[in-house]
Amino acid sequence: MKKIESSYRDQLWLEQMLDYIWSNHFSDVEKVNEVKIKYGRKAKRRLGSIGLDRNDQTISIITINPIYRDPEVPQHVIVATIVHEMTHYAHGFNSMHDRKQRHPHRGGVIRREFAERGLESMYIEQKKWLDQNWISILEKHFGAENIYRPRKSKLKIKIPWWISGL
Numbered sequence: 001m002k003k004i005e006s007s008y009r010d011q012l013w014l015e016q017m018l019d020y021i022w023s024n025h026f027s028d029v030e031k032v033n034e035v036k037i038k039y040g041r042k043a044k045r046r047l048g049s050i051g052l053d054r055n056d057q058t059i060s061i062i063t064i065n066p067i068y069r070d071p072e073v074p075q076h077v078i079v080a081t082i083v084h085e086m087t088h089y090a091h092g093f094n095s096m097h098d099r100k101q102r103h104p105h106r107g108g109v110i111r112r113e114f115a116e117r118g119l120e121s122m123y124i125e126q127k128k129w130l131d132q133n134w135i136s137i138l139e140k141h142f143g144a145e146n147i148y149r150p151r152k153s154k155l156k157i158k159i160p161w162w163i164s165g166l
């Protein structure tokens with residue numbers, strides 16, 4: 001595995017990104033409970049997730065794939081992932097907000113939230129970049145022999161294959 005610890009995208013940078021995104025794109029969403037952000041373990045499909053702190057269920061924790069420290073991953077891709085997790089927070093999934101709908105992803109609720117916040121192009125650009133580059137990034141970080149590369153790159157999959165978890 002490639003080491004990426006030297007990246008400027010450290011813990012402080014991550015916290016500043018969350019602050020920036022919150023104040024610029026989610027200023028209407030009240031901070032009803034503490035929200036932390038941190039890097040988790042390298043993952044192939046999980047870009048980010050939001051959960052509750054095991055030791056304190058009043059704290060929400062956004063976990064980000066540490067592969068994002070790799071400077072080859074453009075910043076807009078990371079921002080879009082944080083916006084995605086902030087959307088779950090606003091919708092009441094693993095947060096103290098009221099739950100806005102039954103399922104965190106169904107019915108295009110994430111894309112709609114991006115669109116309502118004027119960020120639909122960010123949503124589209126993230127998907128485009130991941131579709132074109134994520135497999136190569138994974139090969140770099142996990143070794144090509146450990147990555148399944150679909151023979152046809154234009155497979156029609158309704159739900160992006162790289163999204164899992166919350």
Ligand SMILES: [Zn+2]
Nearest residue numbers: 084104165166
């Ligand atoms: Zn999600």
